[in-house]
Amino acid sequence: MNMYSFTLLVRVLFIATLLFHIPSTCHAYKPILYMHGILATSSEGDMLKGWIVQDQPGTEVLSINAYNGADSVVNIMEQIQVVGRQMKTFMDKHSGGVNMICFSQGGVICRGVLEQLVHNVDTFISVSSPQAGQFGDTTYLKYLFPHLLRDEVYKVAYSNFGQNISVGNYWNDPRHQDMYLEWSRFLAVVNNQSVNPLSQDFKSNFLRLNRLVMIGGPDDGVITPWQSSHFGFFDANLNVIEMENQPWYIDDWFGLRTLAGRGGLVTHVVPGVSHRHWITNHTVYRRYILPYLQ
Template sequence: MWTQVTQISGVMKKFMDAHPQGVHMICYSQGGLICRGVLESLGSHNVHNFISLSSPQGGMYGVPNMVKPFVPNISSKYIYRVFYTPRGQNVSIANYWYDPYHLDLFKQPSLKVFLAQLNNQAPNPQGNAFKNNFLKIKNLIMIGGPDDGVITPWQSSHFGSFDEKGKIKEMEEQEYFVKDSFGLKTLANRGALQKYIIPGVKHTHWPHNQNVFKTYMEKWLD
């Protein structure tokens, strides 16, 4: 994921420099995490509104509904044994695999798990800079819904995750929100967080759904 962030940062920086009045970001699925990596690591960004469209901001834990028929023997219970290893971290999804039963491994400094660094849940010498950079945005717009079928749990699109009892832990209950580790609580306090829950939209349909764009996204692009 950091490789992708580095590559895309260069492209985005050129676009930002060409539009000094400021830009907006619309980032879909895994791209929402890549964009967040750009925002946190690029101190010179001029992003106004960041629209996170069905993106696993709270991490992934579980096999997406759409692939279960093809991989019935894959168990999210044991995959951490592969994902939370140096070799496993070469796989993108492993970089944001959020196993509530093994958060000690998720936060393990030597692994440098991408999402743990973004959340400042693991030691990060750039932690303060990441937070300050993220807080340069004016608004964070989070869009997701219960019929997504890929983001697991779907509440991850709003920084939710499973807890150790298999129940949903909402954004406001997350450790990184309570501690304001990367600025999420600050954004909430200044009224800069917008959450939209939209039923009836499958994961692959979000970028093409005109109602989603017209009703929930277009107004943030002025």
């Protein structure tokens, strides 16, 4: 073998080594969508994004830049349309599938998007989100309805005005379910508990998920009851009924029981975390979010 042939062989072997080495060092992590909570901005998830990129180099994370700050209190259905278009563009760009992390109000927005889109989301991580609704006095409620007590909010929430406010869309008064079913333009619709001509599409789209991970805890201080983050909720006597005993699960209104039956439903009860700290708590991230991004 002459020197030219030897040099060419060395170059070929070197290039081949690089090509075969790349897959083992650049694991193809799924891209991630992040949706912020009420009165927050797209930068809310910056710390979380930094941790993800550090642990999973090369992961693309898109934090939705829409309905920031005070704009986040407009009605949820409007938000779903705009956020859904941004998310669909990202999904189309990543045909191999994406994961989704959504916090607080962002979690109900994401569920609305998932039910209304033919999506490619593998894992939806819902972090302290009022998935079964909200019924409690909080600082956020006082911001929106400063002169109303919890038991009076239904008078505003269940009206045309109230249904143009995001919290009104998922306000679920257990003592006024007749009015809730009559007026709810979001939560009762995505739950398929009110008349919805697209109910089968909503359920089919929801079941495109491989996995739903729900994170919440008793020290949250905002989501009321905190079990709403796991699809539990109050009965008319304000006793908390867990998800498995709720009609939306028992009768599989939008697919929860089906998802659970195939092993795709995960719940984590995490004590000691207040609402605004879920996304900036590194222990929560390491134990309850990162393992589902692998």
